[in-house]
Amino acid sequence: MSQTIPATLIPGDGIGPEIVDATLAALDALGAPFEWDRQIAGLEGAKAAGDPLPAATLASIRRTRLALKGPLETPSGGGYRSSNVRLREEFKLYANLRPARTIVPGGRYDNIDLVIVRENLEGLYIGHEHYIQIDDDPHAVAMATGINTRQGGRRLLEFAFEHAIATGRKKVTIVHKANIMKALTGIFLETAQQMYEEKYKDRIAMDAVIIDACAMKLVLNPWQFDVLVTTNLFGDILSDLTAGLVGGLGLAPGANIGADAAIFEAVHGSAPDIAGKGLANPTALLLAAAMMLDHCRLPEQATRLRRAIADTLNVDQVRTGDLGGSASTAAFSRALNARIANG
Structure with missing residues (x-):
């Protein structure tokens, strides 16, 4: 792949880091040319930087104009506004695309x-x-x-x-x-x-x-x-x-697109009750990554990713618990990456 594409990566809260890891593995298997700048936001941002949307995270998105983010939790109390709403306002992300x-x-x-x-x-x-x-x-x-x-x-x-x-x-x-x-x-x-x-x-x-x-x-x-x-x-x-x-928010990707930036996300919550247990379904974020590939004019990789997701779920019948299966996040990720490698 010739040129790399700088992009901001926000793993997020709860199950965010798990589904982000699965998505990064799939993008690596595809040979996607993203060069990631890892940043924090949400509860993690509030703990580490005293702000759910730290200045370094905003600066990164201003530089890359492209981001992939896991679910963010808005800290309760303290008068914090939703980080998602603040991101939309900050970067004038006027269009929310939800296939x-x-x-x-x-x-x-x-x-x-x-x-x-x-x-x-x-x-x-x-x-x-x-x-x-x-x-x-x-x-x-x-x-x-x-x-x-x-x-x-x-x-x-x-x-x-x-x-x-x-x-x-x-x-x-x-x-x-x-x-x-x-x-x-x-x-x-x-x-x-x-x-x-x-x-x-x-x-x-x-x-x-x-x-x-x-x-x-x-x-x-x-x-x-x-x-x-x-x-x-x-x-x-x-x-x-x-x-x-x-089938629900576990299969729903989203994109927030504006004149100066585009942010791709899983629209479901951070599910802190299952965080760290290997139960999370990364499909929504994987589909958001496919939208990100389309946005970056990489339609062949986007199509390969969507096809591999569908084949993993329907042909291989590898599914997480929310879809009636018994696969862990890691097992689903391995099956998906094998599909990408063979596709």
Whole structure:
């Protein structure tokens, strides 16, 4: 492999180091050209550096503009904000990409192949909240302000349309609640319709659906959808719903992509109850690494990795306990690396 690609590696908390080790082994077996700068964050960062997102970690990502991270735990108390949210804000990671693809067949739903593109920086998640006191109750009224901008919508929608076209998708569905939140989500729908007419109507199909109807339709007939694009809160909910269609968060990778950086992750938690026991399933992070390879224009290695994961799970029937098997994290990793070597 000619040139190395600098990348920041954040093993994370709980089961993070175990699933990161398994993922690094698979990337090494593929001959992936990443040159890792190992950093800390989350609980580990708070303990070692007094900050869940240490300055050295941020500096590393600013330098590499690329990161792979395990799950992070937000320390309880102390007024700490979520490290994941801070990372998105710090690097303006406006697009959250969450594919949901059937990898273990035979579940309640089969042949699922969906992508959720979620706006990552705006909406109700900006955190503008306050209470109003009435009489002696300081928390008598709770208020939150959501903000969606035309510019933020256009940026995300352009990413979604371009990604859909580049990956051979057939349809983009805009998910909204403009019938009730006419301004807050109406601006997103209106921006999508304008952009579609201006740039994309001859290149891909587009439709729109109200969020509550979308949730029902995803349960009744998820195959009617292809790429779903939506605002922050709706995207958070729908991305977990679609993960449930393919077996849960243990099979759900994620990418946070912005103008200046891209961070790839397993979206499940740090599972401290099973940390260090060799029980963790590294599949979600491995699939995130495949997304990272695609992002770095290494599609052949990404395809080899996805194929090896599918063959390990389905042909070799090597599965961790959460998927009904009995393999340890290390045993799964060995079987996967043997598949890569033979593939």
